[in-house]
Amino acid sequence: MNKKIIMQLDELTCPSCLTKIEGAVKNTKGVGAVKVLFNAGKVKAEFDDSQVSADDLSQVVTKLGYEVQGVKVKDL
């Protein structure tokens, strides 16, 4: 885990969305800790960029039906 991604989503309204997103991102290979901020509508995840890219992760969330409005990647 050498990078951290922060994705800004549209507003989240159902607590089950949260579980859904968290589960899907966590089950992606190369991803460590995942935190979904329900009220801020953000997904924060640590990942290893040799196994998975930031684009892949944003795809995972998009596929669940949530629009990713912005992505920030930081070195850990």
Added chain:
Amino acid sequence: MKFQKWLQDHSQHITWLSAALIVLGYAGKFTHVGWLYAWVLAIASLIAVVPIAVHAFQALKVKVVSIELLVTIAVIGAFVIGEYNESAIVTFLFLFGNFLEQKTLSKTRESIRSLTDMAPTTAQVLQADGTTEDTDVDDVEVGDVVVVKTGAAIPVDGVVVAGSGYADEAAVTGESRAVRKTDGEQVFSGTILSDGALNVRATKVGDDTTFAKIVELVEDAQDTKSHAEKFIDRFAQYYTPAVLLIALLVGLISQDFKLAITVLVLGCPGALVIGAPVSNVAGIGNGAKRGILVKGGEAMDQFAKIDTFVFDKTGTLTKGETAVSDVVVFTGSKDDLLAQTAALESLSDHPLGRAVIEAATRRKLNLNLELTDHQTIRGQGVTAKVAGVDVCAGNEKLLAAHHVALTPEQQAAVSKLQQTGSSLIIVAVAGQVAGLIGVSDIVRPEAKAALAALKKAGAKHLVMLTGDNQTTADYVARTLGVDEVHAELMPDQKVEFVKQFQAAGQRVAFVGDGINDSPSLATADIGIAMGSGTDVAIETSDVVLMQSSFKALVHAYRLAKKTVLNTRENVTIAILVVAFLLLGLVAGFIYMASGMFVHEASILVVIFNAMRLINFGGRAEKLD
């Protein structure tokens, strides 16, 4: 998942369409056009169940039994037995409830949004050739100079290198007040330059700025759950599948299909799941708007239970800077005494002297008096001829050395000042004691009323701990009405006191300036850092008061109590609703549609109840 995106974008339209169809269907019923009633309501159910079913399926894929799944099964069940009206109304109410929930939830979240909206996205970076370039704030580098014009938000933390102006620092301190900024002064990202123009050299950019840290803290706080919330989350995780199972059992045992699907609808955990978090979100938001950062639901809970407040003295109960607190004159005027002493002290760099010079400067006195024969006598004071007159300022030893005696009346004045814990400068002019100047760390004027307000709000024991001497400590404690005072302490001894109180079963909040009392802040049940947005303070404390104000402390305490009360109200409402529904089910006056209605209504009731917290304590000062 284009279809899902489309559904999400059009969920409102689907809701209205299903409402319109239901109206049309009932029109059919009353005009006795039977086929219209049945068909239209069936269509309404089919349309409205699609977004719900899709959500249910999505959740199921990640092994979550969601509320949507319960509703979907119930609707399919109703459809199978031809209860089209029930299924249509249930789906509509569910969608409409979600819609209202979204609207009202965003209201409780609005305080963070208004914070993040304040964050500037671009900066005008000064280039080598003197032009400026529009740069994304994330691409500005430390050391770059950015140009800020009137009305713009400052995009970085930095130091003013050119220009001057007034900045409204509400974003960082919660206090909407123009602060003058000139060369060499620190400015903060997110604050608004209400007047003037500045060139600022960036010292912190992007996510490292104080403002970005505040936003991150508040965002995290609103999602940091209290024990109660965590419990409810775990509960909900097993509750929903359990409801499914119970409905199945009820159906099998009673052989009553209608009863089974009603159980499914009534089993939705609605208000219980949303009630507690929504109170915390609103409460934390209320604080954030006022420069009060509470780190999550758990901190809120703990804070509300606090009965003992332990204060650090210097910089918390007092202003933390020595200043002239008393001037007693025996001959001449106050101004003359201050001017002469200040002129005399201007050549020394004694801290007491600096306080006198500051007081004289503030009164705009003329300090350019002619000085000759200036002498500093270590451990005694200073002497000189000021405008041709012998003046000496110092302690009693200095007086004795110059054969100046205090009259009994003067001696009494000296003792009186010493009892207040101030340091004394005795000033003699031409061999006569002319006056006394008391210098001390000034007690915050609002502290006394605030401490009383804390007691009124539920605090039982107020304690002051300080490294300062006993006399000063006793005086400050008496002035403020503190219950217990301990002086001459080292930082680790302060921690010991905090531990002692905890061992005695008290719930302790430690209030400090966050600079040298991190250990106590961390040890106390709640650490409250007052008036400093330093990284250390933000990290070690549970509550950060961005402005150094007791008003904020009192508000924070009341807010915590109010928020916890609000959470309890919401949980109570939710439980009562469940009880009512069960009763209704047994007594037979609740069926699918009415059950769903009660559910959705109860969700709105808890959200509205939480919304009362947003404006608790009056509307926060807003930026223009």
